[in-house]
Amino acid sequence: MSPFRSVVFLSGGVGGARLLHGMAQVLPSEALTAIVNTGDDFEHWGLSVSPDLDTVMYTLSGLADESRGWGLLDESFRARSLMERYGGPSWFALGDQDLATHITRTQALRDGTSLTAVTARLCKAVGVRQQILPMCDQPRRTIIDTFEYGSLPFQEWLVKYRAPSVQAVRFVGANGATSAVHHAIERADLIVLGPSNPYVSIDPIITLSGVRERLAQKCVVALSPIVAGRAVKGPLADMVRTLSGLEASPQAIAAHYRGLVRGMVVEHGDAEALSHLPMHETSTIMGGAADRARLAREVLAFAERLQ
Amino acid sequence: MSPFRSVVFLSGGVGGARLLHGMAQVLPSEALTAIVNTGDDFEHWGLSVSPDLDTVMYTLSGLADESRGWGLLDESFRARSLMERYGGPSWFALGDQDLATHITRTQALRDGTSLTAVTARLCKAVGVRQQILPMCDQPRRTIIDTFEYGSLPFQEWLVKYRAPSVQAVRFVGANGATSAVHHAIERADLIVLGPSNPYVSIDPIITLSGVRERLAQKCVVALSPIVAGRAVKGPLADMVRTLSGLEASPQAIAAHYRGLVRGMVVEHGDAEALSHLPMHETSTIMGGAADRARLAREVLAFAERLQ
Numbered sequence: 001m002s003p004f005r006s007v008v009f010l011s012g013g014v015g016g017a018r019l020l021h022g023m024a025q026v027l028p029s030e031a032l033t034a035i036v037n038t039g040d041d042f043e044h045w046g047l048s049v050s051p052d053l054d055t056v057m058y059t060l061s062g063l064a065d066e067s068r069g070w071g072l073l074d075e076s077f078r079a080r081s082l083m084e085r086y087g088g089p090s091w092f093a094l095g096d097q098d099l100a101t102h103i104t105r106t107q108a109l110r111d112g113t114s115l116t117a118v119t120a121r122l123c124k125a126v127g128v129r130q131q132i133l134p135m136c137d138q139p140r141r142t143i144i145d146t147f148e149y150g151s152l153p154f155q156e157w158l159v160k161y162r163a164p165s166v167q168a169v170r171f172v173g174a175n176g177a178t179s180a181v182h183h184a185i186e187r188a189d190l191i192v193l194g195p196s197n198p199y200v201s202i203d204p205i206i207t208l209s210g211v212r213e214r215l216a217q218k219c220v221v222a223l224s225p226i227v228a229g230r231a232v233k234g235p236l237a238d239m240v241r242t243l244s245g246l247e248a249s250p251q252a253i254a255a256h257y258r259g260l261v262r263g264m265v266v267e268h269g270d271a272e273a274l275s276h277l278p279m280h281e282t283s284t285i286m287g288g289a290a291d292r293a294r295l296a297r298e299v300l301a302f303a304e305r306l307q
Numbered sequence: 308m309s310p311f312r313s314v315v316f317l318s319g320g321v322g323g324a325r326l327l328h329g330m331a332q333v334l335p336s337e338a339l340t341a342i343v344n345t346g347d348d349f350e351h352w353g354l355s356v357s358p359d360l361d362t363v364m365y366t367l368s369g370l371a372d373e374s375r376g377w378g379l380l381d382e383s384f385r386a387r388s389l390m391e392r393y394g395g396p397s398w399f400a401l402g403d404q405d406l407a408t409h410i411t412r413t414q415a416l417r418d419g420t421s422l423t424a425v426t427a428r429l430c431k432a433v434g435v436r437q438q439i440l441p442m443c444d445q446p447r448r449t450i451i452d453t454f455e456y457g458s459l460p461f462q463e464w465l466v467k468y469r470a471p472s473v474q475a476v477r478f479v480g481a482n483g484a485t486s487a488v489h490h491a492i493e494r495a496d497l498i499v500l501g502p503s504n505p506y507v508s509i510d511p512i513i514t515l516s517g518v519r520e521r522l523a524q525k526c527v528v529a530l531s532p533i534v535a536g537r538a539v540k541g542p543l544a545d546m547v548r549t550l551s552g553l554e555a556s557p558q559a560i561a562a563h564y565r566g567l568v569r570g571m572v573v574e575h576g577d578a579e580a581l582s583h584l585p586m587h588e589t590s591t592i593m594g595g596a597a598d599r600a601r602l603a604r605e606v607l608a609f610a611e612r613l614q
Contacts, residue, residue: 046414076385082407086432096403099410100389107353125393 012201319508
């Protein structure tokens, strides 16, 4: 039994979604709330796409294609083929089933429903019982300034241009979290920063007006997305070196979260003495459901010891 | 060789599209323009759907599923299954590939492209070389007043409520044809009214401001959609009886088009002496491509004799 009655989990896409899936297995559903990055959201084919929200929803519902790393299990891409024939952009793949999610969201937003409300509706429909909150209801977009291609919206940077070297990361648009986000943080007795990219998955959330200050009053633990000097997934290691001037390491992540986190969970062998922060060493690269639950239990036990 | 250099074909969905397919086989592509009913257009899942334009485009490109009578060959309906799970309306089926058409159209219209321009782009992409013109660029909607369910938008009447008895047919919204439609009629030396429902497929076009007057100056021939007292497809026979007070027959169709058409093509045995209009009797129920081309040739030869 976890001593925590209200855990708030900050998440980006795949890595965050997997540990969240572990948390969902070991906590009562009413004790777990996810606050999900929407800085990657964009319009594609005229549809409102929320990659991280969808990855979280699909992962928690068991519908995710985990071997591909995005989208739905047993997906097809027949609409995309005809879109290509029509000359539509095909650099970002939307699957046929996946389109139902984007179409439903787009229509709801156009009808004046909030992103928070339509996310709740979609999650409920696929059996996700935890509260999944977008970080904000208004567009707040992550912009990547690159040396080579200028300023790019996040998905173009990541998918279309395949993550060229980063000069700076900026967030444009709304900077207010939803009241649901503020309330969730207010009543939380533990905050977990998922093993997501700090710059482009967690920062968009914690730089929202008033959020970092509220979080800092709580017990916050973070998972290191850097393992043995490398990012588990994506271009993070390169970003750490460029943006912080430090080697890619859990210590660089700890430095980034300085003043915010009380402890970090890192890979075996990664807790060097450089940091004054309490660290828990374990196997952080998650396999299937049982392994995710195991890591979630270790994170909760570590957080309990910190209190 | 047809003596006609510019044939304008007025079309609804399936029946019209099939004869148009025949015309496309026997006329040079630059000699054939279709003006297509858009009164059935509607929004579904937030997407702009144009059923008759799509049936025409899919039929001419060879992509239509002709045995089902709508949509694309080898279609799947996976998005629809997830839409149903999300609680979305499922009374009208949009196929996975078909979604690419509606998504492209919706996005283009939202970006300020005209329906005429996006239709041209879609048709070109799938290899349709004839000019396919929506009857107008602004929404003009066919409303069916029913005894039982009140006033219904066309697709709800036809698909959702399965064509309950009709009290009246009305058109609401724009009443101006596009300039492309006016120009096509202006330069036409033959107008063919396809074997479509006069009340809900052809009337929406010919009741556009100025269109009937312009058509009446041309050589206009019509195909009877009534064969041996029955509609080839759909609820037409019942509509004829209710709306005209006449028995369902080619003569009732001729009466409806009185003052507009110079001749009609009807099924073997249907050219009774009641009408003073020149009629050509033949087999009007079309099979495959060759049969459609055969009927098209007969229509053109009949029209030539009328001149």
